[in-house]
Amino acid sequence: MCGIVGYAGRVGLVETGTAGRAASVVLEGLRRLEYRGYDSAGLAVMAGKEVHVRKRAGKLTNLTALVEADPLPDAVVGIGHTRWATHGAPTDANAHPHLADNDRLAVIHNGIIENYRSLRDRLVERGHVFRSETDTEVAAVLLADNYRRLGGDQAGTGVLETAVRRTCADLEGSFTLLAVHAEHPGLIVAARRDSPLVVGLGDGENFLGSDVSGFIDFTRRAVELGQDQVVSLTAEGVTITDFGGLSAEGREFTVDWEAAAATKDGHPSFMTKEIHEQPEAVRRTLQGRLDVDGSVTLGGLGISDEVLKGIQKIVIVACGTASYAGQIAKYAIERWCRIPVEVDLAHEFRYRNPLVDVRTLVVAVSQSGETMDTLMAVRYAREQGATVLAICNTVGATIPRESDGVLYTHAGPEVAVASTKAFLTQVTAGLLLALHLARLRGTGDPIEISTAAAELLEMPEKIQCMLATSKERIAALAAAMADSTAVLFIGRHVGHPVAMEGALKLKELAYIHAEGFAAGELKHGAIALIHEGLAVFVVVPSPAGSPILHAKMMSTIQEIKARGGRVIAIAEEGDDVTAGWSETMLTIPSSIPLLSPLLSTVQLQLFAASFAAAKGLDVDRPRNLAKSVTVE
Numbered sequence: 001m002c003g004i005v006g007y008a009g010r011v012g013l014v015e016t017g018t019a020g021r022a023a024s025v026v027l028e029g030l031r032r033l034e035y036r037g038y039d040s041a042g043l044a045v046m047a048g049k050e051v052h053v054r055k056r057a058g059k060l061t062n063l064t065a066l067v068e069a070d071p072l073p074d075a076v077v078g079i080g081h082t083r084w085a086t087h088g089a090p091t092d093a094n095a096h097p098h099l100a101d102n103d104r105l106a107v108i109h110n111g112i113i114e115n116y117r118s119l120r121d122r123l124v125e126r127g128h129v130f131r132s133e134t135d136t137e138v139a140a141v142l143l144a145d146n147y148r149r150l151g152g153d154q155a156g157t158g159v160l161e162t163a164v165r166r167t168c169a170d171l172e173g174s175f176t177l178l179a180v181h182a183e184h185p186g187l188i189v190a191a192r193r194d195s196p197l198v199v200g201l202g203d204g205e206n207f208l209g210s211d212v213s214g215f216i217d218f219t220r221r222a223v224e225l226g227q228d229q230v231v232s233l234t235a236e237g238v239t240i241t242d243f244g245g246l247s248a249e250g251r252e253f254t255v256d257w258e259a260a261a262a263t264k265d266g267h268p269s270f271m272t273k274e275i276h277e278q279p280e281a282v283r284r285t286l287q288g289r290l291d292v293d294g295s296v297t298l299g300g301l302g303i304s305d306e307v308l309k310g311i312q313k314i315v316i317v318a319c320g321t322a323s324y325a326g327q328i329a330k331y332a333i334e335r336w337c338r339i340p341v342e343v344d345l346a347h348e349f350r351y352r353n354p355l356v357d358v359r360t361l362v363v364a365v366s367q368s369g370e371t372m373d374t375l376m377a378v379r380y381a382r383e384q385g386a387t388v389l390a391i392c393n394t395v396g397a398t399i400p401r402e403s404d405g406v407l408y409t410h411a412g413p414e415v416a417v418a419s420t421k422a423f424l425t426q427v428t429a430g431l432l433l434a435l436h437l438a439r440l441r442g443t444g445d446p447i448e449i450s451t452a453a454a455e456l457l458e459m460p461e462k463i464q465c466m467l468a469t470s471k472e473r474i475a476a477l478a479a480a481m482a483d484s485t486a487v488l489f490i491g492r493h494v495g496h497p498v499a500m501e502g503a504l505k506l507k508e509l510a511y512i513h514a515e516g517f518a519a520g521e522l523k524h525g526a527i528a529l530i531h532e533g534l535a536v537f538v539v540v541p542s543p544a545g546s547p548i549l550h551a552k553m554m555s556t557i558q559e560i561k562a563r564g565g566r567v568i569a570i571a572e573e574g575d576d577v578t579a580g581w582s583e584t585m586l587t588i589p590s591s592i593p594l595l596s597p598l599l600s601t602v603q604l605q606l607f608a609a610s611f612a613a614a615k616g617l618d619v620d621r622p623r624n625l626a627k628s629v630t631v632e
C-alpha cells in the first residue's frame with residue numbers, strides 16, 4: 001500500500017549532462033510503483049536550499065500533467081509517493097509529501113501510525129497547525145518539532161537522522177518514512193518498521209523504493225534492509241543504522257527481474273499480459289525442481305528433511321487469492337501426505353488462539369511477501385515455536401526473510417492489482433511441496449504421485465494451448481454479458497477455491513455482485529439467489545478423474561436450470577454430458593483433478609479481464625484497491 005521512491009544523485013551524470021534528474025527519476029519510479037496505490041501522487045525535489053512540491057489527487061497522470069504545466073527545477077535529490085488512502089479522503093491536501101518546519105521539511109510515508117491522534121493533540125497543544133487529515137502529517141510535524149528541539153542545522157550534519165530516530169521512538173504502528181530537509185540539500189533520511197523499503201545502489205547516485213521496481217530502470221544492485229532501521233542516502237553513499245543509532249548492515253543482492261517485465265508488451269493491460277505469461281511462470285516455478293518420477297528437489301528451502309518428516313500438522317496462512325491457492329494445496333497435501341492441513345485467513349489466525357507448536361509447519365503464501373496480515377501470522381507462528389515456510393514471489397521480501405525457509409515461485413513481477421500468475425505459481429509451489437513431503441514421508445500412492453508429477457510438468461504447454469484457443473470466445477461471452485449485475489460461481493473439491501477465485505476476480509475488477517460457493521452448499525440456502533437469466537459459472541469436475549463428483553455436479557446444474565439460471569460451464573474437453581446441459585461451455589484440457597485449477601482458473605481470469613474491459617473499467621487499477629496490502 002502506497003509506493004515510495006527516493007533519489008539522491010549529482011549533477012553531471014552521463015545521461016543528464018549537467019542538470020540534476022531527480023524529478024524524472026522519481027516520476028519514473030512512481031509509474032512503476034503505481035500498482036501499490038493510486039488515490040493520489042506527489043513528489044518533492046530539493047533545489048538550492050528549497051523544497052519544491054507538486055501533488056495531486058487521483059492517478060499519476062494527474063501529477064504528471066501538473067508537473068508539465070508547472071515544471072520543477074533541475075534537482076539532484078527527490079522523494080515521491082503514490083497513495084492508497086487510509087487516513088483522510090483522496091484529496092490534494094491529503095496527498096504526500098507533507099510539509100512542516102515552515103515548508104523546509106518534506107515527508108512521505110507508507111503504513112499506519114496508530115497513535116497519531118494522541119500525538120496530534122500533543123502537537124496542537126504546542127501550537128502546531130495541521131493542513132491535512134493524515135497520520136503522515138503528524139509524523140512530519142513531530143519530526144520538525146524534534147529537529148528544532150535538537151537545534152536544527154546548528155546541531156551538525158547528523159541532526160536529521162537523530163530527529164528521525166527520536167520520532168520513530170514515539171510512533172506506534174507500521175511505517176516507512178522518507179524525509180528531506182532544505183538545510184541538508186543532498187540527503188534523504190529514511191526509516192522503516194514493519195513496512196517495506198529497499199535501497200538501490202547506482203554509480204554516483206542512489207535510490208530508495210518500496211520495492212525494486214521503484215528503481216529497476218536505473219540499477220539492478222539492491223540492498224535489503226532489516227527491521228527498525230534508518231538509512232541516510234546521498235549520491236556518494238548509503239549509511240544504515242538501527243533505531244538506537246548503532247551501525248547496521250543490509251544484504252546486497254542483484255535484481256534479476258527484467259526491466260521489460262514491467263511493460264505491457266502489446267497487451268491491452270498488465271493483467272492480460274500476466275495471464276499470458278502463466279505458461280512460462282509455471283515453468284519457472286517447476287524448473288530444476290521436479291522429475292517425472294515425482295522426485296522433488298527444493299534447493300535452498302532452508303528447512304531440513306528431519307524437521308519436515310516430524311511435522312504433525314500444517315497450517316496455511318494467506319489472504320485473498322493466495323488463500324485460495326492455499327486451499328488447493330490442502331487437498332493435495334492431505335491426499336498425498338496424510339498430514340492434517342488447516343487453511344487460515346492470516347488476519348484471523350493469531351486472534352483465534354490456534355493450536356500451533358513445534359510439530360506444526362506454518363506455510364505463509366504471499367505474492368508480495370509484504371502483506372501485513374500474513375507477516376503478523378508468521379511472527380505469531382514463530383513465537384509459538386512452529387516452523388514457518390514462505391511461498392513467495394518476491395525475493396528478499398519481509399515474509400520470506402522472517403520465515404525459517406522459503407519456496408520462491410519465480411513468477412516474475414506481477415504489476416496488475418488482480419493476481420493471476422501469482423495464483424497459478426502458488427498452486428504449483430503448493431503441489432511441489434505436497435509431492436516433496438509425500439516422498440520424504442513415504443506416503444501416497446506411488447503411481448498416482450508419478451502421474452501427478454508427469455502431468456504437472458506438462459501443465460505449461462496445456463495452459464499455453466488453452467490460452468491460444470479460448471481468448472476470443474471468452475471476450476465475446478464477456479461482451480454479451482457486460483450488463484449483468486450479478487454472477488455466481490460454484491465448484492466442488494478443488495473447484496470450490498477456483499469458484500471463489502473467479503468471483504473475487506469479478507468483484508475486484510468489475511464491481512458487481514459475484515459470489516463463489518461450494519456447489520453442494522447451494523441447496524442449503526444460496527439457491528434462493530437463482531432467478532431467470534442469472535449467470536452461474538460451474539467449475540465441473542473431470543468425468544474420468546472424479547466420476548462421482550461429476551455426477552453430483554450434473555444434478556446441481558439441473559437444479560440451477562430448473563430455476564431459470566444460465567449455466568456457463570468450465571469443463572474438460574469431450575465432456576459431452578456437461579456440453580448438453582450448459583448454455584455455454586468453456587473447455588479445459590483433461591488433467592488429474594488436483595491439477596485442474598491450473599487450467600480452470602485461467603478461463604475465469606480471462607473472463608474477468610474481458611468483462612471489466614467490456615464495461616470500460618481500468619483492468620489494472622481497480623477502484624479502492626492496492627497491489628500490496630501493508631496495513632492490518
Ligand code: M6R
Nearest residue numbers: 320321322366367368371418419
Ligand atoms: O501479496 P499477497 O499474495 O500476500 O496478497 C494477498 C492478497 O491481497 C491478494 O492475493 C489479493 O487478494 C489479490 N490481489 C486479488 O486479486
